[in-house]
Amino acid sequence: MSEGMRPDRKSPAARRPLRALAGVATAVAVSLALPPAVAQADQPDAAGAQTVVGELVQTWAEAGPAGHAADDAPAAEHAPLTWVEGADGEAVRIPTEAAAGLPVGATVEVTVGGQLTDPAAEQGIEPAHDLLEAALLRSGPGAEGTPGGALTNEVTVVRVLPPGGQEDGTSLEQLVSVVDDEVAGFWSEQTDGGIRLGVTATAPGWVQATVDCSTPTLLWNEVAAAVGFRDGPGRHLLLYLADSAGTDCAYAMGEVGAGPGAGGRLYVSDLLPSVIAHELGHNFGLGHSSGHQCDGAVEGGTCRTTAYRDYYDVMGASWDRLGALNAPQAATLGVLPPSAQVALPADGATTTLTLAPLAGRTGTRAVRIADPEGGAYWLEYRAAAGRDGWLDSGDNRFMLQSGVLLHRTGAMPDTSLLLDGTPAAAASWLGDLQAALVPGVPVSLSGGDVTVTVTDLGAGAATVAVTTTARAVPRSAAPAPAHPRVLAGSTPETSDSAADAPAAGDDVPGGPPAAPVPAGDPVAGASPAGVLQAELSEVTVQTSTGNRGGSLVLAAAGLAVTALAGATVARLRRVRRGA
Structure with missing residues (x-):
């Protein structure tokens, strides 16, 4: 300098x-x-x-x-x-x-x-x-x-x-x-x-x-x-x-x-x-x-x-x-190493995985789920640890939740889309910042082709079960951003x-x-x-x-x-x- x-x-x-x-x-x-x-x-x-x-x-x-x-x-x-x-x-x-x-x-x-x-x-x-x-x-x-x-x-x-x-x-x-x-x-x-x-x-x-x-x-x-x-x-x-x-x-x-x-x-x-x-x-x-x-x-x-x-x-x-850079953005940037992510194809299988906190630098921190309709979903576990330690402190002024978050890949201008895991009626959208998936509640995605369930949520790890429908991804699928x-x-x-x-x-x-x-x-x-x-x-x-x-x-x-x-x-x- x-x-x-x-x-x-x-x-x-x-x-x-x-x-x-x-x-x-x-x-x-x-x-x-x-x-x-x-x-x-x-x-x-x-x-x-x-x-x-x-x-x-x-x-x-x-x-x-x-x-x-x-x-x-x-x-x-x-x-x-x-x-x-x-x-x-x-x-x-x-x-x-x-x-x-x-x-x-x-x-x-x-x-x-x-x-x-x-x-x-x-x-x-x-x-x-x-x-x-x-x-x-x-x-x-x-x-x-x-x-x-x-x-x-x-x-x-x-x-x-x-x-x-x-x-x-x-x-x-x-x-x-x-x-x-x-x-x-x-x-x-x-x-x-x-x-x-x-x-x-x-x-x-x-x-x-x-x-x-x-x-x-x-x-x-x-x-x-x-x-x-x-x-x-x-x-x-x-x-x-x-x-x-x-x-x-x-x-x-x-x-x-x-x-x-x-x-x-x-x-x-x-x-x-x-x-x-x-x-x-x-x-x-x-x-x-x-x-x-x-x-x-x-x-x-x-x-x-x-x-x-x-x-x-x-x-x-x-x-x-x-906060920590989310999973789809890190993948877009090319800084989410293979050891930190698991990619699940649309093959009709049910897979259970354990997610480490996203803000950590070890373990599986992201799951990429192929959408049979094209594109992909991402799962990440936001825990009050490391860069995200503020989640359980008085600094969390917007009362954001710890838990498993669900994203979709997107194109510019929105290269990452956070889906609402606890959806509210449209009249309540403005003040609804609670987005984590509810443990034990199956979430149906892609018209029923993908189902995600958080089966366990702990301080150091979260367990998720993912079921997909075997279906070829169409040629018109959205390219990676x-x-x-x-x-x-x-x-x-x-x-x-x-x-x-x-x-x-x-x-x-x-x-x-x-x-x-x-x-x-x-x-x-x-x-x-x-x-x-x-x-x-x-x-x-x-x-x-x-x-x-x-x-x-x-x-x-x-x-x-x-x-x-x-x-x-x-x-x-x-x-x-x-x-």
Whole structure:
């Protein structure tokens, strides 16, 4: 770590040379049939058309911690945003649904027309331009490679004053300490040393930004140029934004990379370790740990998927506890070793297994159950031990249960879905955070093809019995989540209804009442930094009737994308279509 920046760092304009390759023999130019834009163009004719060559970048902008979108806001307001970022750092926004055939992170050539009116533009984001033509010139770079030395991931930290922002007294030493100690320690522990991150460069003073957060790529590029940051595998640029009240900056934002070694950019407005760890999780390729609730059932009927609703997990809601990375997220990241998991096929057998606590580092800590309909379920045992020791302490402010949890794999933006093992009626969804399976009660999944029963629950182990139906997995089964490179942030999208609005006295706007809170619970009067960033808001991203579960796929975009509380910007290196 050094107080000054490395002299060999290049300007952002040189970090990814983007050339027009249409006439080069090695280029693959793929013309795409583009669907019509959903919004109306301000300039419907092609008189003002322009051609742009650059890297396809995705962003996700959401409300800040001081508020959230209207409860009746349409889902279109929370769709991912797509940009083409040229070599000069300038970016042009295009409709995401119109660019569904373009892989994010690739070099593309697009012809755009007039500006469009859409919800994002109405909320202060730079307007999109009508996409008239597009061609794929070159696929994006991979995620292989990490910097040499003891660290796998090098972090450059910079304190930034956005336009209109004020210094808030946060010292460089505080910022470095949070990253080097708590955040680095968490990711090293959760990956058994596979991810070793640390601060390797800093800027000693506050950097005054001249561009705002409406186009996050421009903000990152300006700061990178000011401090000499050079983008590359395993390199992360972390901006701490000073008090930005009244600005258009999100609570937090981070890129979702192609894997742990891809590197990425992020910003936060809080020193809460879980927020920084969450954003880096996006850099490493993870989406959100969300919740899936059905009306009186574990699966089936009227259901909803709510972003961030896995309060146990770092990739769910961020608060002052930093629980162990859940099983499907660890598997997606490639850090759940074979010795720690058992995979059960759909073979018609009944299997009884003993689960060790997930937060431990020994024994069988996860069970993967193949779903005959495609995808997979995961079982894990959350016990008050190790990283999850807070479960039986006064720090468990949301009264989360110890016990066996049931997840489904998902695609971006929700790469993990926590199913409700004690389902409540829809009217009680908001305050229902009890999700552990009830011992002795069989749970039917996948339309009866899978049955799970917790047969014993002890302090150090849980026993589960799993019965599957022999059935071939269809060829259309959902693929395992990819590691796209996306930008993700931290703030809620919207609630299901006006009933989800915060009650008077809630400490975070949109914060769900976490079961009955006993007198003296620290939630009362807590500062936003000690609660769920803005993720306490009930963020419903899918409501369905007859939906058995599974992953939310943004069909209009056709791309794997992620959302995070605040503003989520995602820059995908690779993208895989959902089921």
